[in-house]
Amino acid sequence: MSVLTLQHLSKKYGRIQALQDVSFEVPEGCVFGILGPNGSGKTTLLGIIMNVLQPSGGDFSFFNEPASAALRKKIGTLLETPNFYAYLSAVDNLKIAAAIKGVPESDIDRVLELVALTERKDSKFSTYSLGMKQRLAIASCLLGDPTVLVFDEPTNGLDPVGIAEIRNLIIQLYKQGKTIIMASHLLDEVEKVCTHVAILQRGKLLASGNVDEILVNEDIVEVASTNLDALAELLKDYPELVRMVPQSQFLELYFTTGMVSMESLNQFCFSKGIVLQHLRLRKKSLETKFFELTQNK
């Protein structure tokens, strides 16, 4: 079952089109990354599904049901910045969140322990560092052990140790079978944590699907011989070949990183009676892939 379905979601702020006709589905039990540069509409999208922003068009549903306050109680959400009452302690802030969600107050100690804030639980929120605020916000999301979590830039403001901790926490939650939807502008983060991804650029959806398919690290081998058609015919079943893209002067062979040896490829063609006149390996990094996705369209 799909946890979240977006259908043609659009949002305009005056003349600015913050989201344009975005549709995708978040399957159950995945870590779904929403990837895009700053200002690409990630937070707007999450704001709409959490009912703090009104869509200009389109529709969305959770578990195939129209969104409602009751459904939101069962989803732990951190949107943009941690929002708490500055004059209250961590515990008192979580009491409010627990009361709204209908979660017993006894759950508060557990979630504070999970984000390592137990020692500072009675300090006022206003005395917290940025990283602690962020961790408290994540603790608040975990109240009531929801099956769906929505994190907007969850590692924002954290130091490297904190970032690693939160990423591990997300992976643990995923292993427990929870669905996590997270927005991030960090490609590296999405690659490390997510199983699925949707890429946004200036409010438009560029791609969505499995991380392995969308953000795959690929080696591209260019090959050419006098007869390109014969070469293509020969190589179409070559082991580990992901796909082949014919160009005018050569063929592009896509392999998963590290899966191809130039030497054996050359030897293979030669043994089949085709002499290569061009053989070149191009490394394609994730960053170029990301740039490709976000720049070209």
Add this chain to the structure above:
Amino acid sequence: MHLLKIEWLKVRSYRTFWILFGGFVLLFPLTFYFFIDKYNESVDNNAQGKMISSLLDNPSFFPKIWHSASWFGGLFFILVGMLLILLVTNEVQYRTHRQNIIDGLSREEFMLSKMLVGLVLAIAATLVVILSALVVGLIFSKDTSHLFEGMKYIGFFFLMSLQYLMVALVIAFLIKRTGLAIIIYFAFVFIIDNLLWVSLIRNNSKVGYFLPLESTDSLVPNPFIPRMMAQRNVEDSSLLICAAIYFVLMAVLVMRYFKKVDLKN
């Protein structure tokens, strides 16, 4: 009740809330007591005062004391309106209104919870006014035979406080910024409303009584000025209807606004 519990968690350790509300609970009865004390002194000390006082049927004794306490309480209640503004704009400032909704309150519930806070504040303030009138009245009145006669003014005070709070709520939700909202609230309560009232009432027109705040203000006219100078030519009942219409209109307007608006910050 659930909503009020959530609101209670928010204000329980909010110092400004207790300072402002405590300010009303302590300052109003004390000021009222000393004012009545001084008033009686000045009345007793000169013949002219005695005459005025008899014309007024003395506002420091029962049953008129209910009226004067309600009027006096109205002056102090403006503080409580400011408090409600603060409670709303704080949420915007901390972006907790967003978080409350993200966590699972509906927008209607959020608005309703603030209205309920207002209701509780109005009830509490009315109790304070009743107690103050009773205590001060018992201290100064020689005759307590008509003790409960003027109690309708307590009801009027309650309506007046609800009206002020609704105006405060509308301003807070529309303006969002604490400082600006409080400035506009005071400007409206002290200047705009009064200027309009004076300019409308001058040529003996009745329209002035039908301003949003005047409709309830006029229910509790100033008891310390001689009666003939404060002649109102509009029935209580029409003021009540008018006030109710304003109240419902404001409630519907602010609710509809809040249901649709983008909660950016």
